[in-house]
Amino acid sequence: MGAIVHIGYHKTGTTWFQERFYPAVRNRRYVPRATARAAFLQPGALHFDPIEALHIIGAAADETILCEENLSGGLHNGGLAGALSKDVASRIARTLPDAQIVIFVRDPLSAIASAWVQYVKGGGTFGLRRYLFGRDRLSPVAPERDEPPGFCFEHFDYARLIAHYDALFGPEQVHVFRYEHFRADPRGFAARYAARLGLEVDLDQIDWRARNPSLSRPLLWLARAMNLFTRRAVADKSWIVHIPGWYKLSRRLLRRASASGRFGRPLRAQALIDPALRHHIRTRYGQSEALLAARLRWQDAASQGSDGWVKTGRGRRRRHGDDDRPSQTPAHCR
Helix, strand or coil, X not given: CCXXXXXXXXXXXXXXXXXXXXXXXXXXXXXXXXXXXXXHCCCCCCCCCHHHHHHHHCCCHHXXXXXXXXXXXXXXXXXXXXXXXXXXXXXXXXXXXXXXEEEEECCHHHHHHHHHHHHHHCCCCCCHHHHHHHHHHCCCCCHHHCXXXXXXXXXXXXXXXXXXXXXXXXHHHEEEEEHHHHHHCHHHHHHHHHHHHCCCECHHHCCCCCCCCCCCHHHHHHHHHHXXXXXXXXXXXXXXXXXXXXXHHHHHHHHHHHHHCCCCCCCCHHHHCCHHHHHHHHHHCHHHHHHHHHHHHHHHHXXXXXXXXXXXXXXXXXXXXXXXXCCCCHHHCC
């Protein structure tokens, strides 16, 4: 059957899948995040053992679902310049060579804005430009560049990691989805997603409410001010004094304030990012987005069925004419 390994990316609904969708699947065993992290992220690069990883995952590993967004790399450290992201892909391939890989991607502009909001939620105090370009103020040989690494634009160059997984598993085993399609129609998307991967799930029993919403402008400013009184949890920040327990209390207060609706609507990327920075980001990811669009067109064209979704569950395979060898996808062409 092959395990289903959902690697992220961050800020693409993975928390909702972990807490609400995958636990409701009846014909596969969902592996908790902590187990997935212990199997693939905890061991050092020179100490990883696929036999031990299988032992951690447990019995019938090929019939499991694993979902952990950090498998694609840390949100605030760019997967350690991509080294962790690449190595984890190899770890998964050595442990679960028949796995179905699931990758959700998000428009880079929206993803980067959401990453900064998450930085603030996590205790950050600096503005968006400092978050994105703060390392540029450091000397090229400054130890702070590596201890610890910071935000990395290359992390959102999705096409490269997708191509790496295509090469390891074969493009037929790598399923790429846009977060925007899920967000626009969660229930309809989930139905097609379950059919594609052969998942049995009662959609009527699932909670469809939004998970981990963004913040409004007043609450973003309030959060940054509150974060001056805790030294956790992000690396690059300022604080005046550390008050034990303040971080957890301030998060509860922010969640209640946001849920009340009295402080305005959550901000969209267009409101968070000024026009010059939007142009910079769009230009930076132009080629990558073109490759991604071509990869998705290839995926749609290769799909079976009139609905354009591949039915890979229960042993069904995709046809490629008379030749059963993996096709080269646009993500391979550089």
